[in-house]
Amino acid sequence: FHRGYYIRARAVDHYAQDAARVEYNFLMLSLQILSLGAGFDSLYFRLKDIGLLHHTVVYEVDFPNVACQKATLIKRMKELSALVGDIGGEGLGAITFSGEDYKLLGVDLAELSELERALEEAGLDNEIPTLFIAEVVLTYMENSRSDALIQWAAEHFSQACFLLYEQMHPEDPFGHVMQQHFSQLNSALRSLAQYPDCEAQQRRFFEKGWTECSVMDMNKFFTYFTPEEEQQRVQALEPFDEFEEWHLKCSHYFVLTASKGMEPSWTPLLSSMTVPHCDGPVRMAGSITAAVCAVHSEISGLRRYGHHSVLIKPNVILTTGGFGEEDGRHCRMRNFHVLIKHAGYWKADCVKKEDPDKRWGE
Numbered sequence: 001f002h003r004g005y006y007i008r009a010r011a012v013d014h015y016a017q018d019a020a021r022v023e024y025n026f027l028m029l030s031l032q033i034l035s036l037g038a039g040f041d042s043l044y045f046r047l048k049d050i051g052l053l054h055h056t057v058v059y060e061v062d063f064p065n066v067a068c069q070k071a072t073l074i075k076r077m078k079e080l081s082a083l084v085g086d087i088g089g090e091g092l093g094a095i096t097f098s099g100e101d102y103k104l105l106g107v108d109l110a111e112l113s114e115l116e117r118a119l120e121e122a123g124l125d126n127e128i129p130t131l132f133i134a135e136v137v138l139t140y141m142e143n144s145r146s147d148a149l150i151q152w153a154a155e156h157f158s159q160a161c162f163l164l165y166e167q168m169h170p171e172d173p174f175g176h177v178m179q180q181h182f183s184q185l186n187s188a189l190r191s192l193a194q195y196p197d198c199e200a201q202q203r204r205f206f207e208k209g210w211t212e213c214s215v216m217d218m219n220k221f222f223t224y225f226t227p228e229e230e231q232q233r234v235q236a237l238e239p240f241d242e243f244e245e246w247h248l249k250c251s252h253y254f255v256l257t258a259s260k261g262m263e264p265s266w267t268p269l270l271s272s273m274t275v276p277h278c279d280g281p282v283r284m285a286g287s288i289t290a291a292v293c294a295v296h297s298e299i300s301g302l303r304r305y306g307h308h309s310v311l312i313k314p315n316v317i318l319t320t321g322g323f324g325e326e327d328g329r330h331c332r333m334r335n336f337h338v339l340i341k342h343a344g345y346w347k348a349d350c351v352k353k354e355d356p357d358k359r360w361g362e
Helices: 002-027 043-049 062-076 076-086 112-122 145-157 173-184 199-208 220-226 228-237 243-252
Strands: 029-038 056-062 095-098 102-106 130-135 161-165 212-219 251-262 309-313 316-320 323-326 329-332 336-343 345-350
Touching: 002 029, 002 130, 002 161, 002 220, 002 243, 029 043, 043 056, 043 076, 056 062, 056 112, 062 076, 062 095, 062 102, 062 251, 095 112, 095 336, 102 112, 112 145, 130 345, 161 199, 199 212, 199 251, 212 220, 220 243, 220 251, 329 345
Parallel strands: 029 056, 029 130, 056 102, 130 161
Antiparallel strands: 095 102, 161 251, 212 251, 309 316, 316 336, 323 329, 336 345
8 A cells, every 4th residue: 555655756756857847847938737636635735845836837626625624734833825826815705725826616617617717817818838737537427527627628728647547457357356345435536448558548638639649557657767776775665566456556556747838848758767777688598398288187377476486406396486375374384395297197286384483504
């Protein structure tokens, strides 16, 4: 859970900072950030705290009751209200909190005409470059309404970019459980059937008027866009060995960036990509020739995953580690699995130390 929320926050921060820092603040140009379904996200305060909003105004939109709760929290916390600098604009239309570079609006995103009117009243200018952020938001809407919102953003803003973070791959077991989880929370993932993968989402944005669009899953983002020292820092924060589940989760979430009319062009998923560092050339550790042979039906299968197998001598394969079932419970496997080929047949057995908690030889 910790790593899942970490990679989500890092992705959004990475591209929001890229837009604010590289493209506009350093060029002394204005930028607008419109966070759709912002909830209680603290992106504005993080960007403000590191000095990236000199020429930027942030607009946040969510349901009226959510926006009112957030406005109340900001007013109660001196540190947050000091960063915003309340100028007393609340109560004007849908605005629940207003600062010089921050506007918090209570509007239903599904009501596009109402959203457009509220943003115009709050001062959003469709001639100024605008970054739209939708972080696990559009998938909760009916596809016709979320499609209309994506198309509206492309048609009504001459220079715009879009950052989308959502789920994908509903077809496999993890995807089924993921959908059931959100359905039980009364937050069904409505976009997955029509837009199940990266390619479908990319076509979606092209069809709705965006001229540049790149997308990747979160495994690729972590590998290519997270510096090696940051990866090492995260790894050192807490003990962690469930990499299979981590990679599985990351393969079911994606980050997408789209743009149109941007000068210079905004394609952060392409321009920043670097090859991971590798010490020395990659070499083959060895290989095992595969061939069809008979198997005794009474031999138990290798019911574990995340393990390592090694050919220790001709026709003998030793498997260690991994996870599976032992003594009726799921755990890290402590026994050794041995496969021996003899007279055209594979035979299997487990080698188990009497006291596996002690080191061998002690």
